Amino acid sequence: MARLTFRRRQSVFRWVVLGLLGVFFVLPLVAMVEFTTRGDQKTWSTLVDWPQLSETYPDLADGIVMSLGQAALTAVLMLVLLVPTAIWVRLRLPGLRRLVEFLCLLPLTIPAIVLVVGLAPVYAWVNYLIGGSSLTLTFAYTILVLPYAYRSIDAGLSAIDVRTLAEAARSLGASWFTVITRVVLPNIRSAVLSAAFLTVALVLGEFTIASLLNRTNLQVAINLLGKSSATMSVAVSLAALLLAFVLLLLLSLVGDRRKKAS
């Protein structure tokens, strides 16, 4: 009897906590939806009509294009730099593993504002050498996403016996390039996808570095738009949030598939 009462109390407590958390997270989203659909505004129809959006809010359209470009370029640059490095360290330089891990996790401990202070003089050179396009933020973002991407790729490599697989492939006549592209990469595909999704989600949500370095991206555009069209600004924020949710959902699905496969 006492146990039954305890279970009931536990169940009630669980639902109360879930309810409170739900209200805490969902209420602002509901408010955003309500705010952007109030009256006969055509906010959402404008948002999904690209030609109209570009004409009405050119800065926002520019911000969206730049953010998508930055996300794609950052994901590519991160993968090109990090995947071969992580594999090579595992195979040939295991003594450097701790150092590489430390370097990759370092950006996590440095606030964005401090990063900008360090990056400002570097970007003066970037401006001078390759111009002031907002796509040059790709370099800063590649550093910013390193901790998350490294963790993901490292977890993928830990799940397989990289050394034995590489040695087996070498003994069968594979070059190092073949070992990486045809043996290791297909076996850490989920980890690479996870790293790419995280990169895209992070880049789409980045504001501080872009704003302080006077570049354009989605978040900077939303901030500016907030001063002239609050409704559209909130609608775009909500859309960006939903996109991040979808990416995280995909990430978790990829993770589930990996667990099932193993």
Next chain:
Amino acid sequence: MSGVAVHLQGLRRTFGTVHALDGLDLELHPGELIALLGPSGCGKTTALRILAGLDDADSGKVVVDGKDITRLPANRRDMGMVFQAYSLFPHLTARQNVEFGLKLRGRERTTGRATEMLELVGIEQHADRYPHQLSGGQQQRVALARALAIRPKVLLLDEPLSALDAKVRVQLREEIKRIQTEVGTTTLFVTHDQEEALAVADRVGVMRAGRLEQLGAPADVYLSPASAFVADFVGLSNRLPGVLTGEGVEVLGTTLPLVSPATGATNVTALVRPESVDVVPDPAGAGKVLTASFLGPFSRVIVQVGDDLVTAQVASGTVADLAPGTPVRVELRPVAVALEGIS
């Protein structure tokens, strides 16, 4: 297919302060299967990895088919290797694993050759399965097929059976012997299991501290151990005090022939195999049974005779009469024995 000769000349390899290989010399004749046997850390796997090109020697040479390949990278050595850990590529089916090396070489008929190899190792019915759908023994069969598919000059087996259960291990080692004899590839088999080495090898090399302690036919290594270490490592041996006589060595009142003539000291230590010892219940016997362990078809009995402990291997049917504390008589069969420290 005929095998090639392999010569490891004066190989040295040091890891920090540990001498994994200390001037190893080993010659494999064409088509021969040599098993390198030894305890952990004796350098057997290092020797195999240097031959495969997966590790570099500090000094020494690797000569295959008359060519010095010491500096040749692993992917250009043309050697098939089966690893101790399961090494099949997880994203490829058994057939695709076998085809991997063939495709890298741009050979035609890759599917035909892969099927042929899978049939050779008796796993063609599982050709389209992924590694995680195969048992450990099946995975090692596919790994063997994959290594042989490329028609390697040398086949290297790095403790390929150690992760398998006892029954599968025995089956697969016999398969390995059959297949190796059939294809005739020169093979180096590394193992720490003496029974496995004796069962499959044409010659067995017993290693200790980076050197070959003895290299010879399995029967020679077992019956005529070159040293106390070999006698100890390859099967169990009793170390019993004996006295040299003109006809052999007298141990526990029985004169035993010697595997090789010995001169010098009169008092020696003879290495007597447990299977050469008979234990007979006898109330007037000088021995007393200490322990009797049932091991299936035979049992191991330890008898105290004076200050010496004698281990005997007896048929399990007789062990009921040999309970601990039973007075017994120890009899030695006149089988040739080695003397400690004398080869």
